[in-house]
Amino acid sequence: MTKTLIKAKNIRKEWNGIALFEGVSFEITEGERVLLFGRNGIGKTTLLQGLLGRLAFEEGSVSYGLPAEEWGVLDQQLEISVEMTVLEYVFSGWKELAALKCRLETLGKQLQDTEGADAEAVAEYGEIYESYLQLDGYGWEAKVEKCLRQLKLDPALWSQPYRLLSGGQKTRVQLAALLARQPQLLVLDEPTNHLDNETMEWLEEWVRSYPGTVLYVSHDRTFIDRTATAVLELTPQGCRRYPGAYREYREQKALEARTLEGKYKKQEQEKEQLLESIRRYAEWFQQAHRAAGQNDFLRSKSKKNVSRLHAKEASLARLEKNRVELPKAAPKLSMKLESEAFQGDALLSLHNIRCAYGDNTALLEDFNLSLRRGDRLAVLGPNGAGKSTLLKLIAGVAQPSGGEVTQHPRTQIGYFAQELDHLNPESTLLDSLLELPGMTQTEARTILGCFLFPREDVFKHIGDLSMGEKCRVAFLRLYFGRGNLLVLDEPTNYLDIDTRERVEEALAAYPGGLVIVSHDRYLHTKVANRLLLLEHGRRPQFFPGTYEEYTAKERGRVLTPEEQTREGELQLLEMSLARLMRSDALETEEENRELMAEIVELRKAIGSLLEEN
Structure with missing residues (x-):
C-alpha cells in the first residue's frame, strides 16, 4: 500500500x-x-x-x-x-x-x-x-x-x-x-x-x-x-x-471550461422555456378565471392551469437552486506592443566586436551580428558566456572594447534589464505614467488596470513592489517606448505562467525586431525564429531556425564562421543602401549620377553575397 x-x-x-x-x-x-x-x-x-x-x-x-x-x-x-x-x-x-x-x-x-x-x-x-x-x-x-x-x-x-x-x-x-x-x-x-x-x-x-x-x-x-x-x-x-x-x-482545464459552458447554455435555455411556460400559464389562468364567472365547472377547469403554473414555478426554483455558474475570470494582463513605423530593413549591426572582462579575458572576439526588422533572435548559452553583456552592447548600455556598433538613424531600442534597477523606486505607479506628455488620470488608471494594477494599487511605490509586479512595470515602459527593436534580458523570470503566456502572445505579434535572453524554453519555442549560441572557449554560432528545430537535433544548419561573416557584410551593405535610397536629391547632376552609381554598386555587391548564400 x-x-x-x-x-x-x-x-x-x-x-x-x-x-x-x-x-x-x-x-x-x-x-x-x-x-x-x-x-x-x-x-x-x-x-x-x-x-x-x-x-x-x-x-x-x-x-x-x-x-x-x-x-x-x-x-x-x-x-x-x-x-x-x-x-x-x-x-x-x-x-x-x-x-x-x-x-x-x-x-x-x-x-x-x-x-x-x-x-x-x-x-x-x-x-x-x-x-x-x-x-x-x-x-x-x-x-x-x-x-x-x-x-x-x-x-x-x-x-x-x-x-x-x-x-x-x-x-x-x-x-x-x-x-x-x-x-x-x-x-x-x-x-x-x-x-x-x-x-x-x-x-x-x-x-x-x-x-x-x-x-x-x-x-x-x-x-x-x-x-x-x-x-x-x-x-x-x-x-x-x-x-x-x-x-x-x-487540456483538462479546457475540457472543464467547455463542459461547464455547455451546461450553462443548456440551463439558460431551460430557464427561458420555464419562464415562457410560467408566463403563458399565468395568462391562461387569468383569462379562464374571468370567463368562468360564477360557473363552478369552468372555475374548476381553470384551476388546472394554476396547478401547471405552480409545477413550472417549482421546476424553476429547483433549477435556480442547482444553478451552474461560470467561474469568475481572473484578471489577466492585457498588453499589445507597438513599434514606430520603419520602412528600412536592417535595424542594427555589430561589426568586428571585441568585449572582454577586466582581466582581458575575451567574451566576444571579432563578433559580427546584424538585426533586421522581423528578426526574433534568441541568445542561448551557459551562465557567464556573455549573453547579458551582448544585450547591453546592443542596447547601448555598454560599449565594446573594439569594433563598431552601427545603428539605423530611425532605430528605437526598448531595453528590459533582468535586474530591473532602471526603475525609480521612489515614484508611484500613477505618477510614473502622469509624467508622460498628455497623459490624464483616467487614461493612466485604465492602462494600469490592463497591467493588473487596479484601484488603490496605483498609489504603490515602485520600490515596494514584488519582482513580478516590477516586471509588469518594466513592460509598461516598453509599451510606451514604441521601440522597433526590443532587447529583453530574462523578461519573464518573475512572472506566473498565465502572465508569461500573455507576454508571449504580445511578443509573437510584435511587428519590430526582438533579441531575447531567457531560461524559459516555452518562450523561445513561441517567439524565436533565429538562434545565437554562445559557449565558453568557442566561436559564437548562428542557427537560422526555430528553437523547436534546434532541440529536435536538426543542427546541421548552424552557420559556419564564413557564413556568419558574409551575413554580417550583407547586413552592413543593406543598411548603407537603405541610407542612400532615403537621401534627398543633391545639388548638381554630377553628384546625383555619383549617388546612383554607388547605389548600383551596392545592389551588385548584395546580389553577389545572396548568390553565395
Whole structure:
C-alpha cells in the first residue's frame, strides 16, 4: 500500500485578517512528483512554509508520515551564518558528522597551540576521531566534493561564503547538498531560477528519476512537463488535483471550461422555456378565471392551469437552486506592443566586436551580428558566456572594447534589464505614467488596470513592489517606448505562467525586431525564429531556425564562421543602401549620377553575397 507522506485537511491562512486561502485539502503519497500551481500572490510559498512548520495556519490540520530529518528543502530565502562557506554548508547536511568534524578541528587547533599535550584533549580527540571513522566521515567528505563537482561548482568557490554567491550558484549549492543527502521528501521552491540550460537539463533528469517524493513550485513549463506526475492547483477557495504535467493540466482545464459552458447554455435555455411556460400559464389562468364567472365547472377547469403554473414555478426554483455558474475570470494582463513605423530593413549591426572582462579575458572576439526588422533572435548559452553583456552592447548600455556598433538613424531600442534597477523606486505607479506628455488620470488608471494594477494599487511605490509586479512595470515602459527593436534580458523570470503566456502572445505579434535572453524554453519555442549560441572557449554560432528545430537535433544548419561573416557584410551593405535610397536629391547632376552609381554598386555587391548564400 502506498504511504501517505503529507495529509492536509481544511487549511486556512490569513494575512491581516483577510483569508489568503481556505478549505485546502490534499494528500501527497510516496513516489509522486507534485507541482504546487497557482498565480503569483495566491500563497504557494506561504503554503510550503506552513507545511514545513515555519508558520501556523489559522484553521485545519496537517499530518505527516515522515520525520523532519527525512525532508530536504531548496529555499529561495535561505538564512545561514555570514561566515559559512559553500563546503561547510553542503557538509552540514549530515549534522552529526558536521558537529564531529567541527569538534575535531577545534581540538586539533587547541593541541597545536599548546606546548605540552593536554591528556584530556588528546583522549577526546581520539574518541571523536574514532566516531568519525565509524560513521565514514571521509567517505561523506568525498561524496560532498563529488556532488559539488557534479553541479559544475568550481573548487575555487568551495571556500567562499555562501551568502556572497550569485543566485544561480546558490541554487546549485543547495542542489548539491540535496544530492548528497538524498532525503525521502524534497520540497523545492522555484528550483529552476537562475539556472543555465545545462544545469536545468541535469535537474530535470534528477527530479524525474528521483527515488523519493518531490513537492515543488515552478513557473518553468518545460521543466513541469518533463517532471510532474500531478498538478495541485491552489486557489483562494481551496485546491484541486489534476493527474499528469502542465500540458495535461491545460487540456483538462479546457475540457472543464467547455463542459461547464455547455451546461450553462443548456440551463439558460431551460430557464427561458420555464419562464415562457410560467408566463403563458399565468395568462391562461387569468383569462379562464374571468370567463368562468360564477360557473363552478369552468372555475374548476381553470384551476388546472394554476396547478401547471405552480409545477413550472417549482421546476424553476429547483433549477435556480442547482444553478451552474461560470467561474469568475481572473484578471489577466492585457498588453499589445507597438513599434514606430520603419520602412528600412536592417535595424542594427555589430561589426568586428571585441568585449572582454577586466582581466582581458575575451567574451566576444571579432563578433559580427546584424538585426533586421522581423528578426526574433534568441541568445542561448551557459551562465557567464556573455549573453547579458551582448544585450547591453546592443542596447547601448555598454560599449565594446573594439569594433563598431552601427545603428539605423530611425532605430528605437526598448531595453528590459533582468535586474530591473532602471526603475525609480521612489515614484508611484500613477505618477510614473502622469509624467508622460498628455497623459490624464483616467487614461493612466485604465492602462494600469490592463497591467493588473487596479484601484488603490496605483498609489504603490515602485520600490515596494514584488519582482513580478516590477516586471509588469518594466513592460509598461516598453509599451510606451514604441521601440522597433526590443532587447529583453530574462523578461519573464518573475512572472506566473498565465502572465508569461500573455507576454508571449504580445511578443509573437510584435511587428519590430526582438533579441531575447531567457531560461524559459516555452518562450523561445513561441517567439524565436533565429538562434545565437554562445559557449565558453568557442566561436559564437548562428542557427537560422526555430528553437523547436534546434532541440529536435536538426543542427546541421548552424552557420559556419564564413557564413556568419558574409551575413554580417550583407547586413552592413543593406543598411548603407537603405541610407542612400532615403537621401534627398543633391545639388548638381554630377553628384546625383555619383549617388546612383554607388547605389548600383551596392545592389551588385548584395546580389553577389545572396548568390553565395
